[in-house]
Amino acid sequence: MSIRDLRARVEGDPDFLFRYIEEVYRIVERHEEVVRAYITLRPMEEVVKEAEELLRRGTLGPLGGSLVAVKDNISTKGIRTTCGSRMLENYVPPYDATVVERVKAAGGIIIGKTNMDEFAMGSTTENSSFFPTRNPWDLERVPGGSSGGSAAAVAACEATVALGSDTGGSIRLPAAYTGTVGLKPTYGLVSRYGLIAYASSLDQIGPIGRCVDDVARVLSVIAGHDARDSTSLKVEVPDYTQFVREEPLRRYRAVVIEEMVGEGVDRGVVKALEHVINKLEGYGIEVEFRSVPVLEYSLPAYYIIAMAEASSNLARYDGLRYGIHLSAEGLLWTKAYAQVRKIGFGDEVKRRIILGTYVLSEGLYEGYYLKAAKVRRAVYDGFRKLFSEFDFAVSPTAPTPPPRLGEVITDPLKLYSLDINTVPVNLAGLPAISVPGGFVGGLPVGIQLFGPPLSEGVLINVARMVEVIVGYER
Amino acid sequence: MTLALVEVDESKLEGILRDLEKIVEMFNKIRDLNLPDELEPLYTTYLGEGNVREDVEGGVTGSEGHKLLSRELEDGYLKAPRTL
DSSP: OOHHHHHHHHHHOTTHHHHHHHHHHHHHHHHHHHHOOEEEEOOHHHHHHHHHHHHHHSOOTTTTTOEEEEETTBOBTTBOOOTTSGGGTTOOOSSOOHHHHHHHHTTOEEEEEEOOSGGGOOSSSTTOSSOOOOBTTBTTBOOOSSSHHHHHHHHTTSSSEEEEEESSSTTHHHHHHHTOEEEEOOTTTBOOTTBOOSSTTTOEEEEEESSHHHHHHHHHHHBSOOTTSTTOOOOOOOOGGGGOOSSOSSOOEEEEEGGGSSTTOOHHHHHHHHHHHHHHHHTTOEEEEEOOGGGGGHHHHHHHHHHHHHHHHGGGOSSSSSSOOOOOTTOBHHHHHHHHHHHHSOHHHHHHHHHHHHHHSTTTTIIIIIHHHHHHHHHHHHHHHHTTTOSEEEEESSSSSOOBTTSSTTOHHHHHHTTTTTHHHHHTTOOEEEEEEEEETTEEEEEEEEOSTTOHHHHHHHHHHHHHHHTOOO | OTTTTOOOOHHHHHHHHHHHHHHHHHHHHHHTOOOOTTOOOOOOOOOSOOOOOOOOOOSSOHHHHHHHHOSOEETTEEOOOBOO
16 A cells, blocks of 8 residues: 555544554465565564554654665664664664654654664675565565565565665665665755664665655655754755656657676566666657766775775774673773674675775775766766756666575675665665566566666656556556 | 774675675776876865755754664763773
């Protein structure tokens, strides 16, 4: 059920909200044993109590009692927030992230905290310290990552909508693999206050839903300036649902970037993209092909920058301020610190801290980090030039349908290559949306739309058209 | 690993080193790239002017803050391992 439908039903019959909550918990009970989307599911009694409070408030708010699943790296007051890591296994934040405050104020009810790759480092949710999440479409396959729990919860109808975070594709990739819609906002549009940092210059929080309208509704609630985030944009936030139209709001020009449909992209995925492009042309949208050669370097540049920032951000897990507590009696500080990190972090996190430290070290900084930052500038300039001519770009979200569990996790380069089409968008701080683009071999594939800064309205409009073209809406 | 202050299980060391080598090889694509000197590095894509709050003492400070963060205190101070 969509947010719009739920809200309308509750408005006419407030008791419907309790029946809805019961039904969602019944679904969770049926599916969760195999899907495993949640790290922490709130007891139904607590959720019902909040529903009663919401109805007493007298106003349903734009989210109308929606059950919102929240990725476990977003702080929730009084609810355990593990970041998918043993390091924070028992951490209970004393405050809500700004996005959580806003969701609650808008009539959303937090149903639970979803599984994720540890500290958002991964693309399959297999890097969770607790357990892997499975793709509801095929339980032998991954749901994508790192917001895999959020996307799986939405796809399996274990929540109305979800919040995820996207550093290099962590909202869009799981959305593509689970047949859901995921939006990564322009850098700074949504507050990061309360988001546990991975790579601060790339991280953004965004919504995952079963339809474009739900995603537009949640974005309207969470977007907007927040003085507690020093990189929050001071911009007017429109009601994004006004862009959910089945026809173009103006005459658009679209671009397909050759590097995003070339080598390594599955033939079936390309065919799904071609089908969507042909239909978009039928709406009068002009589509042209262009090359942005620097994108060849975006994957290594992204990983250098992300790992460098991670090595700094994760230094705070010292067992004193944050992280697991060990007896340090008789140990030197460096030894105690290394022990905490050895026990608290998983292999992928350790790998990224080691490499992040390496690329920032004296004598290597200029060759790796500084050059990666220059490539980032070239990507940014390349897109800026492109979007002076075009309104949006269209590409496959992921190069292939979802891999099998265990298929890519043992080879880091294979794992990183899943992000090939999503990381350039984060390097440039642009908004992007992944919308279902059909099926290949019975598995969902996603179409990515991205555009210049603050073009979320255009992307939502075109994503709604893609929804109609593909004929898949839940 | 020493510089990063990260310890790895002996049994996993070989596999992790192999993975690190592969990743560094991918990174070398960037190192070996010829870029114009005048190309400015980009560290953030933030479009605004920044929101920096006034640097004033907050409500929770000193030992109060320490109590919130740590379980092990001595005379109101964090008990930390020795550094020398």
